[in-house]
Each structure stands twice: as C-alpha cells, then as structure tokens.
Amino acid sequence: MQHKALLHAVVVMTILAGMSSLTAAEPSSLPELNWTPGSDWLNVRDFGAKGDGQTDDTASLQAAFDRLDDGVVVYLPPGTYVVTQELRIQKTRIKGREKRLMGTGIYGHGRSTVLRWDGPEDGSLLRELGMIHNRVMGIVFEGNNRAANGYVHDNNHLFETHIYNEYLEFRNFRAYGVLSESNQKDGLSTAEIAYVRSIFRNCGKGISFTSFNDYDYTFDGCLFAANAQIAVECLHGNFYIRNCRFEGNGTDVVANPEHGSSIRRSVSVGSGVFLNYTNSVSPITVEGCFVADWQGDAAMVYGGAPLTLFDTTFKHASPTAIPLATGAGQPILLANNQLLGPATLSSAVLTKAVTVDLPPASTTLDETTSFMPKTVVLPGKHFDAKQDFGAKGDGQTDDTAAIQQAIAAAQAFGEEAIAYLPTGTYRITQPLELKGGGYRLGGTGLCSVILYAGKSDENAINVRPSGKLTVENLAVKRVGVTVKDRAVAWQGTGADIRQYPSAHGSRVDYHSVYVLGKYCHAPFTLGLRLEDLAAHDTVLLENIEGNVHAINAGKATILAPVSYEGTVWIKGKATGGRFGILTRLATLSRYAIYLEDNQSLVASDFYIEQALPGTVTLRGNAAEVPGRVTLTHPKLDITNADPETVSDSVTIDDFRGAVNFVATQLYPPKFPARVSVVGTGTTLGIFGSFFYVKSFALSPPDLPCQVLATSGNSEFNTAVMELPKVQHDPAAARDALLDLRRLGELDWELNYPALSQR
Secondary structure (H helix, E strand, O other): OOOOOOOOOOOOOOOOOOOOOOOOOOOOOOOEOOOOOOOOOEEHHHHOOOOEEEEEOHHHHHHHHHOOOOOOEEEOOOEEEEEOOOEEEOOOOOEOOEOOEEOOEEEOOEOOEEEEEOOOOOOEEEEEOOEEEEEEEEEEEEOOOOOOEEEEEOOOOOOEEEEEEEEEEEEOOOOEEEEEOOOOOOOOOEEEEEEEOOEEEOOOEEEEEOOOOOOOEEEEOOEEEOOOOEEEEEOOOOEEEEOOEEEOOOEEEEEOOOOOEEEEOOEEEOOOEEEEEEEOOOOEEEEOOEEEOOOOOEEEEEEEOOEEEEOOEEEOOOOOOEEEEOOOOOOEEEEOOEEEOOOOOEOOOOOOEEEEOOOOOOOOOOOOOOOOOOOOOOOOOEEEOOOOOOOOOEEEEEOHHHHHHHHHHHHHHOOOEEEEEOOEEEEEOOOEEEEEOOEEEEEOOOOEEEEEOOOOOOOOEEEEEOEEEEEEEEEEEEOOOEEEOOEEEOOOOOOOEEEOOOOOOEEEEEEEEEOOOOOOEOOOOOOEEEEOOOOOEEEEEEEEEOOEEEEOOOOOEEEEEEEEOOOEEEEOOOOOOEEEEEEEEEEOOOOOEEEOOOOOEEEEEEEEEEEOOOOEEEEOOOOOOOEEEEEOOOOEEEOOOOOOOOEEEEEEEOOOEEEEEEOOEEOOOOOEEEEEEEOOOEEEEEEOOEEOOOEEEEEOOOOOEEEEOOEOEOOOOEOOEEOOOEEOOHHHHHHHHHHHHHHHHHHHHHHOHHHHOO
8 A cells, every 4th residue: 555755845853963962953964974084995086086076986986896895995085976877886806605795894974975876867876786794884875866776785696694784865766765676586685784874765765675585674763754655665574663763755664574573663754654564474563653644544554463562652633543454353462552633543443452551651752753863973093903003914923912002002092092903814812901991992894803812711802891982893703613514613711702890880882793603503602791790881782793691791781782693691690780682683593592590681673593492592590580581583483304393492491580472473384383481480471473383382281371462373374372271461461561662761771862861
C-alpha cells in the first residue's frame, strides 16, 4: 500500500550533539567533519580532483577509487565534486582468493563534501562491487533531480558484510538514494550494514534492500524526509530502526522481512503511512515511537506474525483517524500506548490482543524531536607510530617501543589526540599500556593490526582508564593462534584487550575494534575482557567484532549499540550495573550468550544463526542474587544434522530469576527445538514471538511457562508446541517490557544525552 508523498517544507529540526542543548535554530543538515588526515590517506586532490563545482572530476575520483586496496582510506576534502559518469568501486589488486575490498575507508567532511551528478538522466552516481569491514563517512550524494540512484550495492558479485556508514546524505535521486540490488544467487547480498546519523531526502525511495540475506540493517539517528514513495523498503531481509525521524514520506517503512525487525524511539510526522508490514513468520516490535498527522488510511497497516506495540503515541487531529489497520485475529502485545485525537487504536475488534499494564514512560518524543548532532568530536593531533616514532608495521620488526611512545605522546597532549597506526601489521612483544584519558589509540580499521608475540598469559593491550578514552579502527591478533574446523588451538589466559577498573570513573569507547571470536568455537578465549569494573565505569562497544567477556563487571554500565560475532560471556558476583545490547549478530558460534552466576542482560535485537545447540546458555545457583534476562532474537537458529533429533535452542541450568523472550523468531525450521531448564528457580516467559520450527517442546515437559501473543504456524510450517502448563497472565510481561524501555533510556543517556534530560 503506497500513498503520494505529502511534500512540504522540512520541519525545523532540533539539534542534538551531546555537547549542546536541544534547540530549533537551524534546518536539518549533516555536521562538519573536520578531519586531521592520516599520513597514509589518499587525497582525491592529489589525483587532480578540483571540487570547485565546475570541473568534471569524474576521472580524478575514479583514479583515486581505483587505488583502493585493503586498508586504504580515500579522503575527500571539502568541495563540490562534479560527476558525469557512474563511479565504480571494485578490488583490482587481487591477492589470493579474496576479491572484496577489506578494511577500507572513504571519508569526507560532512555537509561540505558533495558528490553532485551532472551526467545523463537516470544514471547511478556510485556502484560498489564488494566490500567488507569498511567505513564510509561524511559525504553528500547529490542526485540533482537527474540521477536515478545514489549508492548501488551490486549484489551479484560478492557477499558483503560489516559495513558502517555514518554522516552520509542521499538527496534528490529519482529512484533510490541507496539500493542493494536484487541478487540472482541467494547469499550474494549485503548484510550487517549500519546507517548512523545519515539523511535520506527527496528520493523516490530512500533506501531499498531487496534480497534474501540482506539481513541486519541498522538505522540509528537518521532522518528520512520527503521521499515520494518509500523511505525504507525491506523486501526480504530484516532491519532495526531506532532514534530516527521520518517526515513527509509517501510511506515511512514498507516491510516484508524474512526475520524479526524493530522500530524503536522514532518519530513520524506528516507521512502517508508509518509502517506497511506483511510477513507471516517474522515478528516485529514498535517501541517508544511518536506518530503524528499521517495522511493515509491508517498509521500502521499490519498483517502477519505477532506485533509488540508499546510506549507509542499516535496523534491526529481527526478522532476517526486509524492508528492500526489489521485483522481481528492478529496476535498483538500492547502496553502503554497513547491516543491523542483518535478515538480507538483499531477499527477491528482485536480478539488476540493482550494488554500489559505499564507505568508511563519518562522519556518521550514529540513533533520537534530530532537526532542529528550539530558538531562531532573527531581525533585531534596525530602522533604517528611510523612517521614520528619509527614503527615499521611490517609484521616482523618489534614495534612495541615505538607504539608505546606514540601512546605516551597522545596522552600527554590530550585534547582527543590519537596515537595513530597507519595500515600495517605491528608486531609487539610486550603488552601495550593505555592509561589515563583524553586521547585515542587507533588506525584505519581491520588492516591496522596489532600482532602480539609475547607471553600467552599476558594481554596484548591493557586498558587502565581515567576519564574518557577511545580505542578505534584496529584489529588485535596473536602469534600462534590457529583455527581448524572452527576449533582454536591456543593455550593461555591472556586477552586481546583487557580493561581494568578505574579509580574515580571512566568511559571507554571501543569503535570498529576487531578481536578473536568470528566463525570459530572459542567462547572463553582471547577477545575483549572487561574485568572487575566498578559502578563508575562505562563502556561503549560500537561496531566491534569478536568475543566480549564481562568478568565480575556486573556493577558497571556496558552498552553495545552495534556489535558482531563471537560470544558474550558474563559471569561474577558483582551486580547492580547495566549490560545492554542493541544490535548484535552471532554466526556459527559455540555460544552466542554464555551467562553465569544469575547475571542479568537485556538485548533488543540479537540475531543468531547457524549456531550449535545450546547457543544461549544461562547458568546460576540459589546462593547468588537473582538476575533477569530479557532477549529479543530476530532469528534464533541452531544447526543440527539430524532433523529427527530434538536439540536445545536454549539451555538454562539453575538460573535463579526471570528469563524472557520478546518478539523472538525461533528458527531451526528443519529441526525440532527445545528450551531446556534444570532447577526450579527460573521463571520463563515467551511474548510476541513466533515458532518457525518443525516442533517445539519444553524440558521438562510440565515446566510452567508464560506465553502471550505468540503463534507457531504459517502456510509454510506447522509448529507443535507441547506446553501442558502454559499460562497467559499479562502481568508476566511487565518486567520484560520495562527492561526494553530501560535499555532505550540507557541508549539515550550515553548516545543522545540531551534527549535523556528532557
């Protein structure tokens, strides 16, 4: 269902920076990104690009993009770069079998770096044919109302994953701002891609991802405005939208997702339809949103798998306006939704809706709310390990002393100075020591590698913070670690990175950091270890990959907005803090979550696939303080070679406390699945979920379980749910929904502090 866009003046946006208060002083735009270029960055001006808005810079830009190789950063200084033919990004220097660009970067200055199409009508500005672990930042893609497409992911060549886009704008494209093309072979798609604080404006469709395996699209802090047809179109993949603003679009979100999705803490003003959703097996959550002045027949047109709708306000001048158009038999979990104007939520009598009593939320949105920062803090003065201190980065020379000197210089200078590691492999023989705060350690990404060749019981990097510290754009590896058939051969107790508690308070941001854990069965080995952290310690895990171990760190505040792969291992007696996950993926893991000692965890969108049985394992005992685990799994998939064998999807062993699954898609469709519980201290709840399985059972079979707004059949699959002691008490879901609400409040506290103070 589509509606003609309501084209109107863009609402004056309030400004959120975390460094300034909310205002309504200027129209929405990207902030400036005032980079200090790295010594190894390729400047497009050196290839002849003028950026004067007059010269045709196509050939010069293409020459720079042709120089992209693993770990290379292309830099576009401020300017308007005229483009008349499609630019292409493709790996040309093939080493071994890898034909995708890895660990690359393309950086501009935000609103002052513009790629403007001046070519033939209905062309594409940029086509990219295979990148992984790359970062694109600070560029305006200007279609000039002539180009059809802005950024095209060409999915018929190579599977793409782990792509991070930030501070981008796509405007004035006739067809698509961003298009992930429909692939001819399943699997050759673009997955695990994030758009953070980006703008999609005045396009036919803002972004469209069209194929199976276009999974785990995260949108955080984005603006979608005046897109005539659709702002976000998901034809087969899945998505997580949070902290986004929609205004004047034909339809904000059109979704036929293969797996679970969510829209959280977002605003829609004056669009035709907020959400048009159809899928019979994929549950969705709409949480904490504000939807006003929709122009279509309903704000939400919904049909399919269970819907969880809570803390959401629908505002309209007409009392007959319909917030939700859906069938009478639609399973829905409702809580604390407000109607400002409309007389009823739905024109249908919702026979399968369950209403949970929740107190009012303390964080609210309205028509003026926006999420775009006015300013951005970037790395300051560079202390270059190669240029300034003689590091070689050749994988052979001992670079320990040179890097430690760069760290010391950055620490002494402060002011967000960075100890910078150009692309290379830096062999070290002793742990690097990061102390204090006010500075950074980082490189270009995946290809700035710290290779530890020291003692097996030592850590490659010791982090002993005081105040604010950032570790970014680097990978940590270890000499002697081998992987065969996903098993890791390694003896030792050291971590890749180990963070210690601070004396008086700290915040450590890990951004685009890579440690051990991907595609291997080493849940308790190496990785990022957060140990004995105190209540005044805060950790932010943004766009990181690998094992995350929180050992006796239960007093601290830990938030993972975007993270991928490996095991989340939580244990210890310390409690009272907060551990939250917003987006995470675990593939082929031995354990995606391994939680001990009744520890607590809240995860809003944790996608698990091709995992071994028991991939979610929770352990505890009666002697420890009770915990609570609330999990949303867009996909919870285990792999089992025998379709007749029942295997645990979830194993719970003497965990004392509540374990809740909200809007979870249980997904081993070929295999029988089970939740296995040992002991009597666990309270189990399954809310707003869908069982896309051959069959489902509890162990023991007479285990009491609360089930609300959950279904288990579709035209493709019938799940037999043998739950003899199932109960349906709406109050049972209260704490789980409050956990998700508090997770959102934590997100605002750390990433949108001006909003959290409203």
